[in-house]
Amino acid sequence: MTEAAPQFISWSWIAENFSDTIVPAIIGHVYLSAVSVAIAVLISLPAGILAAKRRGLYAPITAFTGLLFTIPSLALFTILVTVPGIGIGPNAVIIALVAYSLLVLIRNVVAGLDSVPAETIDAAKGMGLTSRQILFRVELPLALPVIVAGVRIATVTVIGIATIGAYVGGGGLGTLIFDGINRNFSTMVITGAVLATALAVAADLLLLGVERYLRPWARRKQEEAA
Amino acid sequence: MIEFREVSKVYPDSDAPAVRELSFTIPDGEICVLVGPSGCGKTTTMRMVNRLIEPSSGEILIDGEPNTAMSGTELRRSIGYAIQQIGLFPHRTIAENIATVPALLNWSRDRIRSRVDELLELVGLEPDRYRDRYPAELSGGQQQRVGVARAMAADPPIMLMDEPFGAVDPITRERLQDEFLNIQQNIRKTVVFVTHDIDEAIKLGDRIAILEQGGTLARYDTPENILSEPGSEFVASFIGGDRVLKRLSLTRVGEVELEPPNGEKDLPRIDERMTLRDALSELLGRGAGKGVVTGDGGVRGAISIDAIREMFRTGETPRD
């Protein structure tokens, strides 16, 4: 490697290390983020449905996940590493990222379910749909765009915080940033930061597309208005 | 046949009943309109029929069987349900909305498709044009039509309708009412229809149940009988000071005995499909005492203000 290159960005370093260092870092980052958001969604869906149906649970659930959200990320990573069975590596990072995603995801699941018009549910019940059919055929489909909007926010947040995970050996684009700082090599820092941002923007646009796709009824109306 | 037997409903956290010891019977194939001031318990009464609300005491029999004999969901699939807010599924097309109950009942795809088209035709929406639209792409009046079509989809013998034409302008409402009466002539459902509009009640109801504040039944009778003899102060004030005119609107010119046309010229023309009320208004407006009644086959006879007055003076109902 060309240590301590004098220029701000060394294009030759990027070219030389593209397939060996940069691509694995991108893949690692996508892996960390995707797995974390996926696990968080799997937890948040039932938790959010429960909180929406049993209103008494909403306050304690959001209080707890809100508390998780306020823990400084560097501190949380470091604490998790000391927990036996977790240790250094991606698992500690994934657990922390899941914890950070819960608040926004659960809130959006509840907000999505709340946004379903009462008369739509009444009509469904009046026609003889069971509570389960109402949940899966009416409430969740109508709540889905709001839920996906929550997934968007969570994903963008997670992609950003995941860079810090490199500090505890989580891998990903943070590795480039931390290594660059240690070696006082700006090219690595900039490459890691730019790629993390690009990843966040790409994920955001992708999920925005998903959000639109999930509401064909509104999409067609917008097109007509346009 | 729907039979209410001393049905009461007290909501939790409420000391006064919303519906109090209601007993009345709705014969098969009739439209029973529940009418009364806001908060008198009309919606509560209607929703107890398909057990969206469970009565606190008393029972409701459908064709002699208590409506608790089957599960709530099973019961509701066998009863049509349409509400003022319509409650169409925004994420489902018009066809999918209408097909809701048939799909729950596992009808075949072909049967559902032809039923949807049949219903769209029935409520005056061109199937090819509307079937694949989403509810947001329809006007309020068109959505109300779809709501009614959806309620009729599985051809249920009983329909519950809570102000189904409430959310549209008066002209559209009138048209929807006329269309509904036309449809009902052929399908003869047993309909529980809620409204707070006494004119709608008189127009649509074979029988009218007038509820009083506190959910007691003030009167249950035909529009004709209620208008000719309100029987109580509350009913009289609820139906309004123009009850004689309202009675006139129950009868169409073609239904009464006409005088022979004696060739008088320059008389206003009265279509035999007009109500007596509109005919009277037309005669008064033209300053004429008499008009020539016309129908599809030409002149049918003549009708005079005196004759209309006579019908009501003797107290006999012009329809009898």
Ligand SMILES: Nc1ncnc2c1ncn2[C@@H]1O[C@H](COP(=O)(O)OP(=O)(O)OP(=O)(O)O)[C@@H](O)[C@H]1O
């Ligand atoms: N879910 C409920 N919980 C408690 N009280 C209720 C509930 N639903 C209705 N009520 C009360 O019961 C009474 C009857 O209500 P209902 O909705 O049956 O009246 P309504 O005749 O349909 O009125 P409107 O013409 O305004 O629709 C009202 O006093 C209302 O406040």
Ligand SMILES: [Mg+2]
């Ligand atoms: Mg009501």
